[in-house]
Every structure is written in C-alpha cells, then in structure tokens.
Amino acid sequence: MSPARVDEGSDRGFIVPVGGAESKLNDSTILKRFLKLSGGRKARIAIIPTASLAADTGERYESVFQELGAGSAEALPFEERSDGEDEALLDRLDHATGIFLTGGNQLRLSTHLGGTAVAKAIRRLNAAGVHVAGTSAGAAFLSEHMIAFGEEGSSPRAGIVTLAPGLGLTNRVIIDQHFRQRDRLGRLLTALAYNPFAVGLGLDEDTAAFIGPDNTIDVVGTGSVTLVDPSGIEFSSMDVAKANDPVCMLGIKLHILIQGSRFNLLTREASPGTVGVAKG
Amino acid sequence: MSPARVDEGSDRGFIVPVGGAESKLNDSTILKRFLKLSGGRKARIAIIPTASLAADTGERYESVFQELGAGSAEALPFEERSDGEDEALLDRLDHATGIFLTGGNQLRLSTHLGGTAVAKAIRRLNAAGVHVAGTSAGAAFLSEHMIAFGEEGSSPRAGIVTLAPGLGLTNRVIIDQHFRQRDRLGRLLTALAYNPFAVGLGLDEDTAAFIGPDNTIDVVGTGSVTLVDPSGIEFSSMDVAKANDPVCMLGIKLHILIQGSRFNLLTREASPGTVGVAKG
Numbered sequence A, B: 001m002s003p004a005r006v007d008e009g010s011d012r013g014f015i016v017p018v019g020g021a022e023s024k025l026n027d028s029t030i031l032k033r034f035l036k037l038s039g040g041r042k043a044r045i046a047i048i049p050t051a052s053l054a055a056d057t058g059e060r061y062e063s064v065f066q067e068l069g070a071g072s073a074e075a076l077p078f079e080e081r082s083d084g085e086d087e088a089l090l091d092r093l094d095h096a097t098g099i100f101l102t103g104g105n106q107l108r109l110s111t112h113l114g115g116t117a118v119a120k121a122i123r124r125l126n127a128a129g130v131h132v133a134g135t136s137a138g139a140a141f142l143s144e145h146m147i148a149f150g151e152e153g154s155s156p157r158a159g160i161v162t163l164a165p166g167l168g169l170t171n172r173v174i175i176d177q178h179f180r181q182r183d184r185l186g187r188l189l190t191a192l193a194y195n196p197f198a199v200g201l202g203l204d205e206d207t208a209a210f211i212g213p214d215n216t217i218d219v220v221g222t223g224s225v226t227l228v229d230p231s232g233i234e235f236s237s238m239d240v241a242k243a244n245d246p247v248c249m250l251g252i253k254l255h256i257l258i259q260g261s262r263f264n265l266l267t268r269e270a271s272p273g274t275v276g277v278a279k280g
Helices: A029-037 A057-067 A081-085 A087-094 A106-113 A117-127 A137-141 A185-194 B029-037 B057-067 B081-085 B087-094 B106-113 B117-127 B137-141 B185-194
Strands: A015-018 A044-048 A072-075 A098-101 A131-135 A145-150 A161-165 A173-176 A199-203 A207-211 A216-221 A224-229 A249-258 A262-264 A269-271 B015-018 B044-048 B072-075 B098-101 B131-135 B145-150 B161-165 B173-176 B199-203 B207-211 B216-221 B224-229 B249-258 B262-264 B269-271
Touching (some): A015 A029, A015 A137, A015 A199, A029 A057, A029 A098, A029 A131, A029 A207, A044 A057, A057 A072, A081 A087, A081 A106, A081 A117, A098 A117, A106 A137, A106 A145, A106 A161, A117 A131, A145 A173, A145 A185, A173 A185, A185 A199, A185 A224, A199 A207, A207 A224, A216 A224, A216 A249, A249 A262, A249 B269, A269 B249, B015 B029, B015 B137, B029 B057, B029 B207, B029 B216, B044 B057, B057 B072, B081 B106, B081 B117, B087 B117, B098 B117, B098 B137, B106 B137, B106 B145, B106 B161, B117 B131, B137 B173, B145 B173, B145 B185, B173 B185, B185 B224, B185 B249, B199 B207, B207 B224, B249 B262
Parallel strands (some): A015 A131, A044 A072, A044 A098, A098 A131, A173 A199, B015 B131, B044 B072, B098 B131, B173 B199
Antiparallel strands (some): A015 A207, A145 A161, A207 A216, A216 A262, A249 B249, A262 A269, B015 B207, B145 B161, B199 B224, B207 B216, B216 B262, B262 B269
C-alpha cells in the first residue's frame, strides 16, 4: 500500500483530505480550489461514492461539481469488490484529472477497494499528477495508516483507537476528520503514540489540507487543522499502558493552522503564510 | 489578587487543583494524599462549599474527610459576601492545616468571596504553609486568571472563553477541569492565546495536580493532565481574529501527564518521574 513511484521530472498530484461537511454552495472554497487544481473548465472529476450507503451521494457531487463549472463530473459506482476490477469503470477512472472520494464509512472504502485494481489505479494516477481529494471517511482513507474508528475524548488512552491499512497515497500523515466537532484529539494522540513517525492532521469540518507534491500543506476552509508533530517526543508510556489506561506523552508539538497558514512535512516547520497579512 | 508574600525561610503550602469527580471511596488517592500533606490524623480540614448550591455539599465532604481519618473536618458556610467578613468563621479558617474548595460554579466563588477577608485569608494561609485544594469549580478559582465559562470544541476560536480574576494563589497556570470529559482544549488554548505567559493545565476528572512550594507539579489520579506550554509560540493570529474565527497558533508544546509524572513550572521541563518504572 505504499505510494506508487513518481516518474523522474514529474510531480505527483495533490492529496487533499477534507474534514467533512464542506460547503457546497457559493462559499465552497475547498471544492472550488480542488476543481481549479484539476483543470477548472477542462477538469474531468471522477467521484468515488463507495464509502456512502446513500444511493444519491454520487449524483449529488456530480451536480455540485457541474454547478461549480467542471468540464465533466461523473460518479463511478464501485460498489462490490468485483467492481474494482471492472475494465469499463477503470477506463473511465483513467481519464480523470481529479478524483474525489465521498464521505460515509472508511471501512467500506478499505474493505471494498483495498487490494483491488482501483486502489492501485488511484495510487498510480496520483503519482502521475492526478489530484485526489477525500472528505470525511474519504479523507481518513487517503493515508497509509487509517483511523478506522475510536472513542471520543481529548486525552490519549491505550486502545481507544483502531488503525487499519488505508489507500496509501502518503505515509507522512495520520488523518482525523470532524475533529473539533467530534472531540477527537485523544484518539489521534493514541494513534501517534503507537509509532511517532507520522504527523497527525486533525481536520475540522469545512476545512482541508492541500498536501502539495513538495509535501507542504496549505490549509483552506473555515475551521482549523490541528497539526500534531510527535517527532520530538521525549517519553511515552504506551508500551506499558494497559487497556484504557491514560497514556503519558511528553514533548509533543502542536500547531493550530487556519486558512492561509502552511506546514512543511519535510522540515516539520509551520508558517503563518498569509494569515494576519493586511489586505489592501 | 496576587499571591501573599511567603516569609523568608518558610514554604507556601501546596496548591492542588482537582479535575472534579474525584474518588471519595476506598480509591480516594487524591483526597488521601491531600489529607496526608495536611497532617493526617492531626489535620484540620476547612471545607469551603460556597461554589455549590446543594445544601449538603459541605456535610458530605466533612464525612468523607472524617472517614479518611482527618483530625477534624469542618464546613465553613461562607454563603453571602457579608459572611466573608464574619470574625467567628474567619477564626475557624485560621486554624486549618488544609483548605478544600468544593465544586459548583466558579462564578459563585469569585462573586461571593472575591475582595473579602476570606479570600485574603486563604492567600495568607497558603503563603504560610497551609495546603489549598479545590475540585472542579474550586480548581478553576485557585489561580489568578480563572476560566469563568466557555464553549466546547478541541480547537481555539476567538471569543469562546471568558476569563475572570480568580483567587490568585498562583499566576503561573490557567486551570481547566472535567477536561477530557467536556472537550475543553479549544477554550484553554483560546485563554492562553490572549497572553501566552501562563501554562495551561487541563485536568481530567479524578485527576489532580499537586503544585508544590518549589513549583513542581506532581500528577495524582486515574486520568491525565493535558499540560499546554505556549511559551515557545512562534505565531498567533489572536490579535486579528474576529469573533468565532478559528485562531492560528504555531509552536505550542503539549505534554500528557499521568500519575507519577512531573512538570517543573520554573524550567518548563516535563519528566516521566515514576511512570514506566518496573515495580518489584
């Protein structure tokens, strides 16, 4: 489930986890930005509604992207695992300039798409420059290590989060969504405590992290991204904690990023970017 | 509302904020530790139930401390502001070796006791070596800057927290309680963003910070203390944020402390203490 190899001289596409409940009306800053990246009026958006059990999720996003001015927007009904090998569907996916995974249940994504040709195709397309966004469950699924489910609460406790292999577009981040709205810092910290190599991204609703080919994150939307950098951790009791014990974690770095601010995943440096810069 | 002066050669008493809902039965680690500090069988515990509207709060803690073996435990009914000048009540307070503020509403504490002789007496007694604990609302009130009320949610937003002057035993910390249970990181971060000079202490229920005369914090209880150190903050957008805007805060340090671990408020260093040390 590692990212596909990027050819020399070319760039992978953006990876865009969205915290859920993104605006779909006039203020749809996130979807507009994704659409613009993907070519605007020339964009061909492939929508993957697999996470959702609602029959109209795909159609709804078709309308939204069409109203925002996409060249085309088409939902691809990957419903059963066998659909993941369907040549006609895969061929339509192959023509996309942007791929959008809807919300629902991330375990539907991992169980239905994991290990199929469509998962491989998305990794290959992203490596070749196609942008891939996912909202809510679709966001969780993008990374190599996916939060499948967990418990609420701001502080970490042993065993309150369950990780599963995700799509694997990047392994640099562990993503959580509806972050402010569903009180999820504790489960994200717990996930990072298992192995503090990744950076935690807690995405509020209507907020997205645009992870560029240069591995800088640009925040877009009306909420914030709680970025947890555990790389400087001085001590953790995760190895000796018993089920549901509180976990001691010393030396975590925290950045609250809002629209305009940035984080470099390579240097682990945060910057205010355009935040607070006077306009006009 | 600054701490009273500590005489040369003597130590102030411990300041002990408790996150609320502390165990009062066999496992009452926190209350036992406070009682032991205060002299055990020789302890005279003064209970201040002012925060609570329940008529039996004082009596309940009298029973609890008596059952735990206190020399004496007496609730002092400071109900109206005029009680705060009552010589008989103040005289009884003067004999305490430990003072315990119950839960309820911290604005009852600040509005009823603020600026009265009893508030001054507690500061003077603490400076003279008497230990002062508070649970829930009683914890919030201990510090110079008190969180009066605020909104839930893990990320900071301008205006979601209201600070008020507290009792003023220390100005080194801003305290929040029921922390994990009531999703309060956002309001604590917002409070710290106003002026990042203090350290934030987010106390889970049944969890206490024993702040010693040397300004080291020792954690006791079954939950964790989320310690937020904003001193290294690199950027904040608090000065330009409008009401309810998300707030950008870069470079916050976070420690999750559990029983046995420690934090030095002077050097701002966390240590695992006895956490993870094999027993026997």
